[in-house]
Amino acid sequence: MKNTAMQARLDTEILDFVASRKTLQLASIDENGLPFSSYAPFAIGDDCIYVLLSEIAVHGINLMVNPRASALVIEDEDTAEILFARKRVNYQMCVENIEYQADGWDLxxxxxxxxxxxxxxxxxxxxxxxxxxxxxxxxxxxxGFGKAYSFSGDSLTGDVLDHMRDGHVDRKTSAA
Structure with a gap:
């Protein structure tokens, strides 16, 4: 369970960052197990993300066939200081198709x-x-570089937040 000031600050950073974006990159899987990437406008509610997709679109079909996805919310290229270290949040997600006018539809x-x-x-x-x-x-x-955190749990910031300390290592070069 999170209880430190740093973790609370990171929770706020994550939620503020995700809320600042209007679209996400969506990776879905087709019936043959092949990945497909797309994008979708999204909204945050109830500690999850809502998207409205056509069943005609490949990503809509895929989510109905395989209710697993990955979503990437990423900083714009034009505002990133370093393209190799764009701010981003990636989620592994379970997908629920909410039927028309079923519980949760209106929300x-x-x-x-x-x-x-x-x-x-x-x-x-x-x-x-x-x-x-x-x-x-x-x-x-x-x-940013050296500033990566993993989390798990069924919320947009998870229940457990860990700083990933397995950073980049320089290659060894042989002396001539």
Whole structure:
């Protein structure tokens, strides 16, 4: 269980960073086990992430077939000081397809509407659009070289947060 001031500060950093982005990179897996990457607008609610995807789109099909995904929320290239060390949060997630007007539907759609406007409400009325709840299981927060943290648990910041100390090592060179 987290109890240090540093962990509380990192929780806030992670949540603030994720909330500052409007889209995420989404990796899904097809019926043959092949990965597919895409992106989606998202909203945060109930310590999870909501996305509204068409079942016509490859990522929508994949999430219905295989309810596992990875989501990457990453700093814009244009604002990153070092492209090799862009700030990012990566989540391994369990995916729940929330059926139209089932428990959780209104909350998920309203969360998306609050963040992205009426387009979310309009799309939710199309039969091919499905609401997915992405539930974190574990993740990694990287905020620069030597500043990486892993976490686990079913929240956007996890229950356990560990500084990853297995850093970069210089190659050994042979003397001539």
């Amino acid at each position: 998920g759609i309203q969360t998306l509407v609050n963040r992205h406007g009426e387009i979310s409400a309009n799309l939710s009325q199309k039969e091919d659009f499905k609401l997915f709840r992405l539930i974190p299981e574990r993740g990694r927060y990287v905020k």
